[in-house]
Structure formats: structure tokens, C-alpha cells
Amino acid sequence: MVVPVSYCSAATGVFCNHLVLKQIFMSLDPRTLVRLSLVNKLWCSTARSVLRSKKCLAIIKGLHPCQELLSLNGVLCSSHDIPYTGLKLKVSQHYTRYIDPVDLGEHAFDPLFNEVVEGQHSENEDEDVLQSQPATIEPVQNLNDVSQSHSSIHLQLPQCYLSILEKLPYRHFEFQWDYMSNNCPAQWLLIKILKEKRHQIEELAVYDMPDNIVSLRRYLRIKDVHWLPALTILDIRVLEQNSINLQFKFQLMQAAPNLKILLGSANEFDVCFFLNNDKLSVMHYFNCNYDPNRLFRNGDQYIQNDTFLRYATARPNINQLNIRGPFDNCEAIPDTKIFMQEILTTLCTSCALTLTKIKVDQIHLMMLLPIQPESQPMVNVKRMQLFLNESLDTTVGANCLQKFNWNGWFPGLELIEVSTGAQTDYYLQHWPVGEIMERQTNFVCTSVSKIIFLLSDWDFEGLEYFRNLFPNVTNFFNVSPSRIEKMLKFLWVTWPKLETIGLYQVFDSAITKNLDSIFCGISQEQVDSYIKAESLDGVELRPQLPSILDLQQLKQFHISMRHRGAFNKPKEPCEKKQQDRAHLFFLTHVTAKLALARMPGLDLRIETDVCEQTEDCCAFTFEHLKPYVTVIS
Numbered sequence: 001m002v003v004p005v006s007y008c009s010a011a012t013g014v015f016c017n018h019l020v021l022k023q024i025f026m027s028l029d030p031r032t033l034v035r036l037s038l039v040n041k042l043w044c045s046t047a048r049s050v051l052r053s054k055k056c057l058a059i060i061k062g063l064h065p066c067q068e069l070l071s072l073n074g075v076l077c078s079s080h081d082i083p084y085t086g087l088k089l090k091v092s093q094h095y096t097r098y099i100d101p102v103d104l105g106e107h108a109f110d111p112l113f114n115e116v117v118e119g120q121h122s123e124n125e126d127e128d129v130l131q132s133q134p135a136t137i138e139p140v141q142n143l144n145d146v147s148q149s150h151s152s153i154h155l156q157l158p159q160c161y162l163s164i165l166e167k168l169p170y171r172h173f174e175f176q177w178d179y180m181s182n183n184c185p186a187q188w189l190l191i192k193i194l195k196e197k198r199h200q201i202e203e204l205a206v207y208d209m210p211d212n213i214v215s216l217r218r219y220l221r222i223k224d225v226h227w228l229p230a231l232t233i234l235d236i237r238v239l240e241q242n243s244i245n246l247q248f249k250f251q252l253m254q255a256a257p258n259l260k261i262l263l264g265s266a267n268e269f270d271v272c273f274f275l276n277n278d279k280l281s282v283m284h285y286f287n288c289n290y291d292p293n294r295l296f297r298n299g300d301q302y303i304q305n306d307t308f309l310r311y312a313t314a315r316p317n318i319n320q321l322n323i324r325g326p327f328d329n330c331e332a333i334p335d336t337k338i339f340m341q342e343i344l345t346t347l348c349t350s351c352a353l354t355l356t357k358i359k360v361d362q363i364h365l366m367m368l369l370p371i372q373p374e375s376q377p378m379v380n381v382k383r384m385q386l387f388l389n390e391s392l393d394t395t396v397g398a399n400c401l402q403k404f405n406w407n408g409w410f411p412g413l414e415l416i417e418v419s420t421g422a423q424t425d426y427y428l429q430h431w432p433v434g435e436i437m438e439r440q441t442n443f444v445c446t447s448v449s450k451i452i453f454l455l456s457d458w459d460f461e462g463l464e465y466f467r468n469l470f471p472n473v474t475n476f477f478n479v480s481p482s483r484i485e486k487m488l489k490f491l492w493v494t495w496p497k498l499e500t501i502g503l504y505q506v507f508d509s510a511i512t513k514n515l516d517s518i519f520c521g522i523s524q525e526q527v528d529s530y531i532k533a534e535s536l537d538g539v540e541l542r543p544q545l546p547s548i549l550d551l552q553q554l555k556q557f558h559i560s561m562r563h564r565g566a567f568n569k570p571k572e573p574c575e576k577k578q579q580d581r582a583h584l585f586f587l588t589h590v591t592a593k594l595a596l597a598r599m600p601g602l603d604l605r606i607e608t609d610v611c612e613q614t615e616d617c618c619a620f621t622f623e624h625l626k627p628y629v630t631v632i633s
Helices: 004-017 019-024 030-036 043-051 067-077 150-155 162-166 184-195 216-220 237-241 246-254 273-275 305-312 333-350 362-366 390-396 425-429 433-437 486-492 517-518 524-532 571-579 590-593
Strands: 055-060 084-089 171-175 204-206 233-235 261-263 285-289 320-324 357-361 383-388 415-420 452-453 477-478 500-507 554-562 605-607 628-633
Touching: 030 237, 043 590, 055 067, 067 084, 067 162, 067 184, 084 184, 084 204, 084 605, 162 184, 184 216, 216 246, 233 500, 246 285, 273 305, 305 333, 320 333, 357 362, 383 433, 452 605, 486 500, 486 517, 517 524, 524 590
Parallel strands: 055 084, 084 171, 171 204, 204 233, 233 261, 285 320, 320 357, 357 383, 383 415, 415 452, 452 477, 477 500, 500 554, 554 605, 605 628
Antiparallel strands: none
């Protein structure tokens, strides 16, 4: 079919209209906008304009931030159309990988976190377009090649960083500052921005602070208590991982009278501050990982329990709830259980419409059994991290999770992360077994389609009831599995509708075994005979046991291996393993030709670390599998 030239001209004309183009660009993500800016001057100008309405950071995170800032200053000096909305700066004594919120296990999927463009936006004098280069300005590898030394920068600080201070907007500012220096230009700039640009900052992320700074306002010598008047989003999630000082956290919040969102958790120690300072609306994650001895000690209240109740009944607008409690050496278990049952019930009821994620151990989940979920189901909870206590089922004599009304409490639950949760036998002695045993009905959870098992040492034989409890699972993931044979046998018979299997951080010791018999559902003797056979042409596989062929809807099977030998003196063990049985590791051509050939739609791939010092003789290159599976080194 030939398209008339007039049609092509008309289509081109539409995209030449900058108003139409801008409306289209507004729906695109920042990374796509960076790529589209390379098309022509109009698209470049429009993309930059749209980037300024989103979040686009100039990122300084290399070995030599002072020199990188010089390069950034030069880029800004020659640019007349800056796309940046702020700066991300690291001032660190020792080079470490920059900690990004997307790397945090449980917060990695926080929907409140905005995407950041980590792309270097350099100028082209001829085309004046954004260059599609990696995020960071490349760090200087040899300081002898740098025309201006560290000391010479310090002597000319205002002029060296003039464009950064005058031309760069500071709607968004993020910094990692983990040490104090008396002669660091990057630190000088960081302090200068906090003091002079503080009125512009709308979103602030603090990843690390020097330990000796308790109050940032006092260190900067700012008199105004509300010294961040435009700040609406404060991100301290990484800082909390480094044991943030509570007073530092409270003072940052007090500095922002218009704060709307706190990206970080609040625990039982923060409750009074949030209540007394009318800050409940900014809290979106409540981390109630309490110690019962702080609630009751020798029968007396150790903290004001009515504060907990006031918080629970105040309808806090939280999206995530983590409620757990260790019970070691607790002398007031019955009182604590009654009190926490009231708190949990009130909190779940008041936040039922706002919660999207919940972390809870099995003990506290069972506290909801006496409550009728129909009164206020948590319809927006999509994700749960459940800390499973296998000894509880033994104590009760039943599978406790089947006694819980999943569809009633969490009708929209899609993903469950299963972790181990240790509770003491002392607590289980006080557990009201009758409340569970009286329930004759076994419930199922029909909405869950994804399950992630965290940690390695799982007795999958004791989890066979998961097939009936979560019948519609199509995606299974396991992190650091050790009993890989038992896990695979568990999968072959548990969820026949599985579409994806992902095994991550698998230790090399789990893959040095040959698993042909497990995958094919035949005996090891048969596997050995097939391996020795000259050809498998005409051989038809007839599994005698459950096998991968039972998962006819399986589309992806991915394994990510942790090769410890790649980091710890790898030469001798890898050479020995390769000489002996490397050609048998994991699978052989037996599984490939007899089983995988009957599943043409299956994508089986292995990601592995190869020994850097002995790449030619590393046993984990899986050369014998490359004709049949995708091996990524």
C-alpha cells in the first residue's frame, strides 16, 4: 500500500505544532523524553520544557564530586535551556555505591517515590539537544590530568560554581553527606545551597548526615524555625537505615510547615510528636515493631497506652503498616495480647481505605480472627509481607492461615512475601487455641497471583496446604533457596497454572548437583543411561513422577546464581569442579532434548557470576547448557 505524500505531510505538520507535541510529551516518562529530545530542535525544546515540569536532576555521585561539579558548572554556563529541576549530590570520604531508594527491599515499590532521570544532559553547540549519555558526569580517573587541583578550586569557590548557584533551580534537592571536611569545595557548595536556596526546595531527600550534626538548622545558623517554607515532600528512608537521631528527624519536619508527605516510617516513639504537632496527615508508613515490655512492666504502664489508642482512632492516612512484636522474656503476655488486639483492630478499621501494603507476623494476623471483616475490608491492600511461624500450626494442630477469612479482609490482595517469623514457645502457651479450633471453615484466598519466599531454609513439604489456600498463583519467586530439589518437587504439584518461576541469589552449592531426574520425573539410573547414550533421537520421555511437564503454561524460568568462588579465591575449587563434573551441573542435554523440547514457549535462562581471575576455567560458565538455554554472564 502506497501512502500519499499529502498524508505524510499532514502527519508531520501535526507534530510540528508545539502545543500538540507538548500534550503528548506530558504523558511520557523522563527517560523517554531524554531520548526524544535528540530528534530535532523543536522536540528538544519541548522535551526540556516538559522535563522542567517533572523531576530531572543533575547527579553528582562519583569519586571526585568537586571535579564533577566543575564539569557541571561548565555545562550550565553554556546552556540557555536547562532541563534540570534540581541537584543530587554526594559528599563522601570513601567512595561507595550511591544508595538509591529503589535499592531498599521493602520500600523499593513505594508508589510515592517519583522517578528520577539519571541522565547526563550535555549541550551540543550545533544541534542544542540532550545527549543520551549515562547518568553521571564521568569521574576524574587521574587527578594529575585535572587543570585545577582541589586547593585551587577552594580559592575560587564562588566563581567555580557560579552557574550552579545562579542558573540551576532547586525545586528538588537530594544529598548524601557522611563526613565533615575543612577543605572540601563540594561540602562548601552543599552548605551554600541549604542556606541560600532553602526557600526554593519543594522536595528534599537526605541519605546520610555527619554524626556530630544533631540540628541542621543550628549548624547552618538559621534563626527561623520554619526555614524550609516551600518543602512538601521529605524523604528520609535511607537515613533511617543509618539509625537516624529522632530529634534530627523531628526538627526537619518542624522546619517545613507545609509538609504533605513524609517518605519514611514512623514508629511507636514518634506517635506523640505526630499527635501533638498535627502531623498525622504526612505520615504514610507506621512501623509498629514494638517490645511488649515497653507497654507493660510489672503490671504498670511503661508508656502511655492511651497515646496508641488516640493514634489508632485518629484515622491516620497511612499506606503501609508494619506490626510485629517480639515476646522474649515478657511477663505480661496476656495483657499485652488484649491491648495489641484492640490497637490492631482499631488501626486496621480506621485505615482500611488507605492501606496498600501491610507487614504482619502470623501471631498478629490471627488477632483479627474474632473480628468480622465485612464491617470494613481493606480493599486497597495489594501487597503483604507475612512472617510465618511454622511452630504455631504444630501447637494448634491445624493450618492457622486457612482459618483466616482472606477474601473478606483483603479482597484485592495480589502479592504475598513469605518470611520466617520466630515467636517464643512462652507466647504460644498463652495463645487461645480454642479461638482457632472452633472455626470449622477453611477459607481460600482467590486474589493472590504472586508469591515470594524470602530466605532459604523452608520446609516445603509442610506448606502443601498453600495449594488450596492460594489456588490461583501464577508467579512464584524464591530468594536464596537452599533446598532446591524439594522446592521444585513442591512446585510441580502445587500450582499447575504457573507462568513464571524466578530463583534469585541461588548459591552455587545448590546448582552443583544434577537435577535432570527432578525436571524429567524419572530415576537417576535412567538419567545416567541417557547421558551415556550416543543419541536420544526417538526416545520419548514418560515421567514416572511429577515433572516440569506438569506446568504446561510455564513461560519463564529464570535463575540468578551467586557464585561465591567469583569473590573468594576462586581458582582451585573452580578448576577442580570443572575437571570432575562441571558438565553435569544443574541440567544436561537430557532435560533439554526430552523435556524442554516439548515446551517450545518456555524461556529458561541462567544468570551467573564468572570468576574474573579464572574466566577460562570457571566451572560456572555452563558451557554445556548454552545450546539449550540462555546463559548470561
